Structures are given as C-alpha cells and as structure tokens.
Amino acid sequence: MEEIEGIYSEVHDAQTQYGRLLWTQYTAGYDFGLKDQYQKITSLLKNEKSYELVREALETEQDPLNKRKLQLVDNLFKPYHLSQSLNELDEEIQGKVSDLSKLLNQFRYTFQGKEVSSVELGQVMSRDEDKNRRREAFFAKNQINQPMIDAGFLDLISLRKTYAKEYGSANYIAHQLEMNELDEDIFSNWLPELHQSLPAMEKARAGFAEQFLHEDRILPWDEQYIDAKIAPLLNQEVDMSDYFGNINKLFSLFGFDISSYNITYDIFPRKNKPEWGYNFPIETAKDSRILANVKNKFHEYGVLLHETGHAVHSFLLDPEELILNTGVSGIISEGIANLFQGFLYSPQFSGSFFSGSDGAAEQFSRLKEYRKTNSLRAISRIFFDHSFYLNEASSLDDVYQLYWKNHREVLQEEPFGDEPPWAFTIHYTTHPIYLHNYFMGDVTCEMLKGVFEKKHGNGLLADPEAFGSFLLNEVIRPSGSLKFGELFKRISGEEFSLKFMRS
Template identity: 25%
Template sequence: MIHKKTRTYIPADLDIKWENLEPIYRELLDRPINSVAELEQWLHDRSELEAALEEDFAWRYIRMTCDTNSEELLQKFQYFATEIEPKTAQYSNELNKKLVDSEYVDQLDSHKYFVYLRGIKKALELFREENIPLQTEIQVEQQKYQQITGSMSVHIGDKEFTLEQAGALLKDTDRSKRQEAWEKITARRLQDREKLDELFNHLRSLRHKVALNAGFENFRDYMFQALGRFDYTPQDCYAFHAAIETEIVPILHEQAEKRREALSLEVLKPWDTDVDITGKAPLKPFKNGDDLIEKSIQCFSNINRYLGERLEIMKDNGLFDVESRKGKAPGGYNYPLSETGAPFIFMNSANTFRDLTTMVHEGGHAVHTFLTADLELNDFKHCPSEVAELASMSMELISMDNWNVYFDNEEDLQRAKRDQLFDVLKTLPWVAVVDQFQHWIYTNPDHTAEERREAWKQIYEPFGAGFVDWSEHPDAEANLWQKQLHIFEVPFYYIEYGMAQLGAIAVWKNYKENPEKGLQQYLEALKLGYTKTIKEIYETAGIRFDFSAAYVKELADFIKAEIDKLN
C-alpha cells in the first residue's frame, strides 16, 4: 500500500475548509524571510500546502466523474470550486508578489528555478481580482457538460447502452447494425444540441470577459499566455495546421479509398470508418476491466520491470475505474494525486481495441506521475501539455512490441498494430481541426450557434471531413464539435496532442533503432517534470520540438513505411 508523504508544515489531519486554511496562508504571507535558505524553506512549505489542496480537489473531481448522478458528490466539488478556490487565488497572487519582491529571489539557483519563476511572473502579469468570480463561475458551469453527456444512453434491440458502449457496435461487420448504432448515437447527441449550445455560449461569454479584464483583445491571446506557451505562437499553430493538411491528409485520403474499395462501397458513410476491412470480427484484446488491468501490467512489465510495478501499485491501491456505465462521465484521464505521488486512471471501457490504447495512453501519464513524484516543489510536477502528452502518446507506440499479451495469434496482433498506426495519422487532422476551430471561436466572440456550426464545417472539410460522405447528415457533421470535451472544459488544450504525437513518433523511431537507449532517454526526459523548457525536455528525450512541414513529412513517411511492413 502507498501513503501520502509525511507533512512537515501543515497539520497531518488538516480538514480542508477555508477557516482552517486561511491562518496557514496568513502565516506564509506574514513570515519574515531573512536569507535565501529561509526563502527556499518558505517555498517548500507553500508547496506542501498546495499539494494537499490539489489532492483534495482531485478526489472531489474523481468521485464526481465516477458518479455524475450524485448530488452530494457534485456539491462537494462545487464547495471547493466556489468557497476555496476563489479565496486561495487571491492569497496565491499575494504569495507570488512576496516571492518576486524578496531581496533573496535573485540568489536562488537560476538553473533550478528559471522555469518556475518565469511561470510565477507570468501569473502575476495576468492576475486580475475581478476575474476570480468569473473563473469560479466557469469552473462550475463547465462541469455541466459532463452532467449532460454522462446521462446519454441509447436502446439498441432490448438493451440500453452508454454512448461509449454503443460505439463498439460501429465495428460490427454487419453494415445495417453499424448504421443503426451510428444513427441512434447521433440522434441522442442531437437531442441535447441546443442545451449544449446554450452552455457553450455562456462559457464563451465568461471566457471573453476574463480576457478583456486582463487586457487582451480575445480569449485566444489570453490563453496563449495563461498556458505558458513560451515556445510557440498562434502563427506557428496555423503553420502546423497547414503542414498536416499538406502532408497527412493525402495519405489518409489514399487509405480511405482503399477502405471504400475493400468494403465494395460506392461511398464511405460515417458508420464505415471503424469496421475491419478484411471482414473479420472486431479485435477483442481483453474480457473485462480487470482483465484489461492485468494484461496492461504484464505489457508494461515486459517493457521494463519498473513500469509494470507502477500499474501494480495502482491496482493494489484501488486507483482504477475503467468500465463504462450509465451515470459515469465520458472520456478518460489520469489524475495525479500530489501528496500520494501516484495517479488515478479513469476511463470508459466497452471491451474494444480503442480501450487498450486508452489504457496504455493513460498508463504513460501514470508513469510520468510516478517519475516526478519526488521533485522538490509541487510546481515542478506541473508539466505543460506538450510534455505530458509526449509521455502518454509515446507509451502507446513503445508498448506495441509487447501487445502479444492482449492477443492470442499473430494475425490479430498485426491488425492491432496496423490500426494503431492509422490512428496515429488520423489523430493529426482531428487535432488541427479542433485547434483551428477554437482559434475561430474566440477571435469571433460574438458569433451565433448557427455561424459556429458553419465555421466547423468549413474548417473540417479541407482536412478530409473524416473521409466520408456527410451529404445526407449535415446536422450530424455540423454538430461533431460537441463531442470534444476539451472545447467545453479545457479550452485550447488540444494542439498539444498534435505536437506530442509528432514527438511520440520520434521517440518510437529512436526506440526501434535502440530499445534500451530510446527508453532511457524517454524516461530521463519525463523525470525532469517542468524544471526545464519544453525544447530542453524534448532534447533530453533525443528528439526535436519541431512541427515544420519538413519534419511532419519525415515522420509521416516513417509511419507509412511501418504500416507497409504490416500489410
């Protein structure tokens, strides 16, 4: 069993209520600092408090998403969001001022604290007291997305399915069954279209106010600063979109045409993209959630003993909730527990191949959590998404050589690897579309819901529009954006998947050339947390932080060659 780190500053039994927290914040704010050693001790004490608050919030979020029907769990989450976070935000800003104003701040080790202090200074620059209630309201409002989508289900035959479970039927070799499943899923989503439009309109308005208050023209420009995007600009993102359209979309068009011919269809419809083109039944890599966990432990152990032990620790401590059920929030995540030094993995398994890749993806995040658990300050563990997603996406590819634990025969194993590599390529256009769409949303803050749907279609179609014919289902195409949780809950967190996907391909390329060295470089990069810049972390992994058209083409050619080997 694992336990929280021993506290040296805050009480071991601290009850997370504001009346108990305020005296601790006051002590930190009022404490005299008379040397660089005392400043570092102050940083450690502040870090301990913040880690305790983060873990408390983590459990409130985890429990709420595991049961979106529980009013009690929702209220506990909302208490933190409305009663604790707004007050800690004010104090955190004052503590940031105390730090940068200290006469000893320049005596801190510049190599060790550069990235941390850069982030603190940026937070001070962006802080506006009038944004605290707005950010609180946003925090509460955006959770309504999970309440709405978590309650969605469909009846097919005499059974009720969550949308994740029904999605597994899109792999059925019987086309009429696929079509029925797709139409019912789509109709259910469209049923709540207006409700989600209203929710998003409200979120967009609140976010725009936050940006204006902070002195920005729009929320896009504000978020580039708030997310600490020191290494690239909006213009770089547009260049990335263009590189994907130029280098990746033609490959996927070619593969879509092969799919159409193999299925003997005049055109591909939205329900034809997931079925195996050989006519074989869907891959079944595991029996149930417990089997998925056990096989994943074995898979990770076969790569490296340390990796398997991390998942074993999680299993022994009840840190998984993997099976889909009604009332559970959609999606999947790895949530770090800051004091415990381990994470919780949440996902919605419907016993499909996609669930295997979700597990190894979240498992990559989990390994990252363990590797950074002992970093000196809690903030050192707060990796930017470009690094966090490198951890997870690289693990999807590195783990492939050990997927034999999921499959009994070589033919299924080859199918699984081929499907995974196609998914790697398919990820890139979708990332480009979602990112470009968010640029449009927030630089056109007064748009209507109808204009938003039209903008989505105009952005989606040059990237292949899923490489299917939407002519009979224009409403479904225009509404696809509502499936993407990130747009509602974590705005602008998406381009990172594309950047990290390129990085992951490069990590895997290194791993294939020299498994021991490639894995070691990957793990050494993850151990850094956020104590170095993104570019330095990528360099430690033996790769480049680069999303130019030439680099995209180089990595796309490598993946295409690997796919050809499997055909």
C-alpha cells in the same frame, strides 16, 4: 526559496483536496463542495502578501532552477492580481464548467428507441454491416448538442473571450498558449503542411474505401468499421478480470512495476459515470486514479494503457518537487500516455491474448498504417475548438456553420450531413485549447522513437528496459524544469515540426 515553497505547498494541498472532490463527482455524480474548495484555492492565490514575496524573490534570484520554480509560481498567482473583475469572471467560468460537465457526464443517448451508452454506439459503428445503422449511430451523438447550448455552453465561450480580453491577450487561444508556455505562432504552419499532405492522404484513404466499403470516400461513421475490418481482433472478446496483471506485464518490460504505485482503477460502466476515460492525478507520485468504461473487447485496453501511462508518468516524478511538477507540459503528459496506448498492438501486449492467432501481427501492422494515414486529420478537431474563440456564435445553427466552415478550410471536404455531433467532446467544455496536446504528443513520440533508435541502433521494443531508462532520464526527469519547446529541442536538436509525424 523555502518560504516560497511553503506558500505553494498550501496551494498544492488545496488543489489535492479539489482533485478528490472532483473524482467523487465524476465517479458517483455527487458534488461535496467543489465550488467552496475552488474558492479556497483562489483565496490562497489572491493573497497579496504571498504574491509580493514571489515577485521580490523572482527579481533577485540568480540560480536558474530556482528562477524556473519562481516563474512557475508567478504564472500561477499573476492572474489573480490583475483586477477584481477578472477574479469574478474566473469563478463564473469555473461554475459554468462544473454545471456543463455534470450534464455531459450524466447524459445518455437514444438509439432506435433504446437508451444506450457511447460504448454501445461505438460497437454499432465498429461492427454493423449496414452503413445506414452506422450513420444513425454516429448522428445519435448530436443529441447532446442542443442540451449543451440550452445549458449555457455559448455563455461559457463568451465568458472566456471576455476574460482573455480583460487579461490583455489577443484572444483566448493566445491566452491559453501563454498559460501553457507555448509560442503564440505554434500553429501558424500547420494548415500549409496539412494541405501539402492531403493529396497523398486522400489517395491512401480512397484505397481503403474501395477495399472495405466499395465506395470512393470514407465518412465518419465508417472509420471504426474499417478499423475492425482491417483488424478483426480489435473486437475480440477478452477476459477483463485480470486487466491489472496484463497491464503490469507490459509496463514491467520498461522497468516500471505499477503494483508498487498507489493507482486506483474504476473501469466498469454504471449510471451517473462519465463515458470518457480519465486520469485524476490527485497528488503527484502519491495518488493517481483512473476512470474508464470497459466491457470485454480487446480494443478497450487502449484507454487503460493510456490512463495508466499518465499514472506511471506521475509516479516517476519527484514528489518533493511540488513546484517543478507543475511545469510539466500537457504535450509531454499526453505524449507519454499515447505512447503506451500504442503498445496495445505490439506482440509484447497483444501476444498475451492472441499468441495462437494467425495473422495478428499483420492485422495490427496494417491498422497502424491506416491510422498513420489519418493522423494529420486530427488538426481539424483542434482548429474547430479554436473557431469558437475567433468567431461569433449565438445559436446551435451558428455552431454548425462554424463546424462546416472549419471542415472545408482544414480538410477541404464538403459537409457529410446537416447537424454534426460536436458537444459530446468534453474537452471543448472542460479543457479548452487542449486537444493539440494529444496530437503534438504523438509527434513528440515519433521524435523520441527516432532519437532512441539512432542512439541505440535498436527499436524501442527490441530493448524496452533501455527505452524505459531513456524515457525517465531524457524526458520525464527534466520535463518540469524546461518549457516544452526547450525540452523538444534538447532531445532532438531541432525545433518542433510536423515532419516527425510524416517521416
């Protein structure tokens, strides 16, 4: 194994440098050689002698943990030893992703004749009483649709389809699931389960629509507005100067002192900086960097808690287990991040800001109720991502047709406009077939809460330090050595199911 670990260590070092360069591009807009560094990574992965050693070791290894490590390395090397055309496609795809992500990161919207950020559009949708202005702010996000098509987004989709076909996968969705060690039929029951829940969901949503809109239907530009009506404290101005202290106070409750971790924060807006929140896991347990755009609203702490959750997860892994750390499922990673983001509404966090505010607990409790009502609607966005790879589209109009077809089939709702915003969701470009990780991560968190409460007789916030130990020992430490499905069943005793979200 020592020789194999040495082979992977070289790949790891090259990937670490790529992460540093990517951070520079995302934070400042400068590309200092991403393409060249990516080629260094692929050059190592194409090395025939290295791959031959991996294959030989995999055939003879008997130790289960070492075999797991070898399977992970084999999965990494294998795609680069199938054909030259696949390798060329891989480089072409990576180049196209880099170009398109640069466009997305630097794009700014125009709203009522003024250049604005997505944060400012969100504030309009959250606070403006005029539903027509909220609607206009929502549809302003479709301004990036045509530029992305013109820059080759559909060419990227076509390249991915071609890659999957040449690889031998049924389609690109199946290919990505295989790469992430998930069963090809993992989504097969989702639509029936969603449709079974839709009547109750729609009844609950209609109640909120009547209460806050005096209408019978909630439209996309109403979602943030209703959030803010249910919990006005979301938009309360707060002092962000001690953001680190406030975040560390929460994580310390679980036994995680983030001041002892090498976490870099870049959180305030500026030109050429992307508007999404990111965690760059530059080097596991050694260097984690957080990118966000916040101003001075309480709800903006949500993204900081999410990305810090990613960072803490990284620092709780063993830095010496370079190979096993690559086996951590994105579902576990996003689930842990979402878990800590959810503590935004807990008295343990919000109490630092609103300890004297009447009704804070009630506001956030009602908000969680509303959010739970909407939780299964996330399936629509996941399946829209899939639709790119299951259908043909050669123009923006074709994409709109796919969007509305998916909207009708999944949510059983009629269109709410002509040109829906979609391209602003950067995952379609940079992280295809990834959105399920957030949703499945939420389902996993609900399972973890239930298991912990059953074992300890208390909710996780009643004994946060015990929950921190549970998370570390039952989830994080074994997360690289097991596939997601195996880990889920080991903890819960059951197969993954949406029922955990509905219970």
